[in-house]
Amino acid sequence: METQRMMRPLAGRRILLGITGSIAAYKAAVLCRSLTTAGAEVRVVMTPLAKQFITPLTMATLSKNPILVEFFDPENGAWNSHVSLGLWADCYLIAPATANTLAKMAAGIADNLLLTTYLSARCPVVVAPAMDLDMYAHTATQENLHRLLERGVRIVEPEAGELASGLTGKGRMAEPAEIAAYVAALLGEGASSADATAEKEKTLRGKRFVVTAGATIEAIDPVRFISNHSSGKMGYAVAGELAARGAEVVLVSGRTALPTPEGVERRDVLSAAEMYDATLAAYEDADGGVMCAAVADYTPCEVADRKLKKSDDDLTITLRRTKDIAAELGARKAGRLLVGFALETDDEEAHAEAKLVRKNFDFIVLNSLRDAGAGFRGDTNKVTFLDASGREALPLLSKAEVAARIVDRIERFFER
Numbered sequence: 001m002e003t004q005r006m007m008r009p010l011a012g013r014r015i016l017l018g019i020t021g022s023i024a025a026y027k028a029a030v031l032c033r034s035l036t037t038a039g040a041e042v043r044v045v046m047t048p049l050a051k052q053f054i055t056p057l058t059m060a061t062l063s064k065n066p067i068l069v070e071f072f073d074p075e076n077g078a079w080n081s082h083v084s085l086g087l088w089a090d091c092y093l094i095a096p097a098t099a100n101t102l103a104k105m106a107a108g109i110a111d112n113l114l115l116t117t118y119l120s121a122r123c124p125v126v127v128a129p130a131m132d133l134d135m136y137a138h139t140a141t142q143e144n145l146h147r148l149l150e151r152g153v154r155i156v157e158p159e160a161g162e163l164a165s166g167l168t169g170k171g172r173m174a175e176p177a178e179i180a181a182y183v184a185a186l187l188g189e190g191a192s193s194a195d196a197t198a199e200k201e202k203t204l205r206g207k208r209f210v211v212t213a214g215a216t217i218e219a220i221d222p223v224r225f226i227s228n229h230s231s232g233k234m235g236y237a238v239a240g241e242l243a244a245r246g247a248e249v250v251l252v253s254g255r256t257a258l259p260t261p262e263g264v265e266r267r268d269v270l271s272a273a274e275m276y277d278a279t280l281a282a283y284e285d286a287d288g289g290v291m292c293a294a295v296a297d298y299t300p301c302e303v304a305d306r307k308l309k310k311s312d313d314d315l316t317i318t319l320r321r322t323k324d325i326a327a328e329l330g331a332r333k334a335g336r337l338l339v340g341f342a343l344e345t346d347d348e349e350a351h352a353e354a355k356l357v358r359k360n361f362d363f364i365v366l367n368s369l370r371d372a373g374a375g376f377r378g379d380t381n382k383v384t385f386l387d388a389s390g391r392e393a394l395p396l397l398s399k400a401e402v403a404a405r406i407v408d409r410i411e412r413f414f415e416r
């Protein structure tokens with residue numbers, strides 16, 4: 001059964017397909033067909049408005065099951081239990097998901113069967129948003145999507161293109177084939193790495209890594225310092241994921257407010273110079289390094305030993321360059337793995353590619369501050385992987401999922 005599942009991840013799987021009131025509901029018919037053709041058992045729950053866009057008869061015929069819309073059948077009083085539906089499903093896929101349904105899900109509103117089932121579901125939940133471009137870009141919708149993502153809901157991002165309104169932009173539901181492939185990956189091979197709570201296979205047992213994370217602190221005097229907004233969340237997630245897959249991990253950590261991930265040895269440092277020493281020492285007997293820290297590029301030439309007094313004049317602090325930890329590891333890596341990050345605000349890919357080469361990374365994880373949901377502090381990230389063979393752009397994911405994808409790539413490095 002396991003081998004069969006890897007070949008045909010949807011075979012025998014129970015997919016609850018939720019359909020909401022969007023013009024993209026017509027694509028749900030094709031989606032349902034793709035799922036059943038791949039061997040999945042599909043049941044369909046619709047919002048009352050969804051019936052205006054696609055008929056229950058169409059969906060019942062394609063799914064080979066009666067459609068569920070109301071809490072009970074008005075004819076005979078039979079109860080449609082959202083609890084048993086939620087427990088029945090291996091995956092609850094809501095496609096199309098309107099802005100209204102996403103907002104209600106984020107708020108925990110339960111005024112129809114589709115929503116009560118969301119609250120009862122214990123399985124992975126996937127949503128494929130569909131709406132007009134301005135509704136999708138609206139802060140309210142984006143905040144709702146972030147809340148759902150932080151709660152573990154997976155999002156198959158909409159595409160850019162011509163919309164039913166006649167406008168052009170991002171908001172068109174992803175194609176049914178892409179959504180079906182996403183669910184297949186989630187329920188198949190990718191399920192273990194996509195599910196942060198699952199016990200991971202110890203694929204990296206015997207391997208040692210050094211991970212840098214967080215912001216460095218460059219003292220100006222005993223009271224003031226220069227630092228940055230890095231929360232350390234991405235680096236901590238990578239360290240935790242490596243450890244969860246059996247690796248020995250030394251986490252060289254700048255300032256963060258995070259708990260140490262399970263199974264990770266943490267070494268706290270303050271300045272870029274301290275991080276340099278600790279990281280180089282740990283890399284000596286490591287198989288690889290992942291450089292997630294936001295290291296200061298400049299540090300004050302002199303650190304005053306007493307608090308600087310203010311005066312009426314301007315104050316000039318002269319800074320000197322710090323040493324580049326990643327570049328140093330890159331120069332001495334000798335066949336070992338080295339992964340870097342690039343946080344850019346403009347001309348992102350060109351800058352990241354230059355760093356890939358200059359620092360001798362095997363691959364670099366680019367995040368742009370221009371992308372909503374990427375970068376500092378938040379629990380989500382939107383990254384692109386770049387390596388010598390090309391680029392791979394990932395959708396908006398939780399930092400735990402981005403860490404899982406990074407570690408999937410690290411695993412592949414050691415399989416070579």
Ligand code: C5P
Nearest residue numbers: 291292293295323324325326340341342
């Ligand atoms: O050059 P830039 O700072 O943008 O490069 C980012 C990458 O280099 C990150 O992986 C970061 O952790 C690493 N880096 C480093 N030491 C520095 C500066 C950056 O390890 N002094």
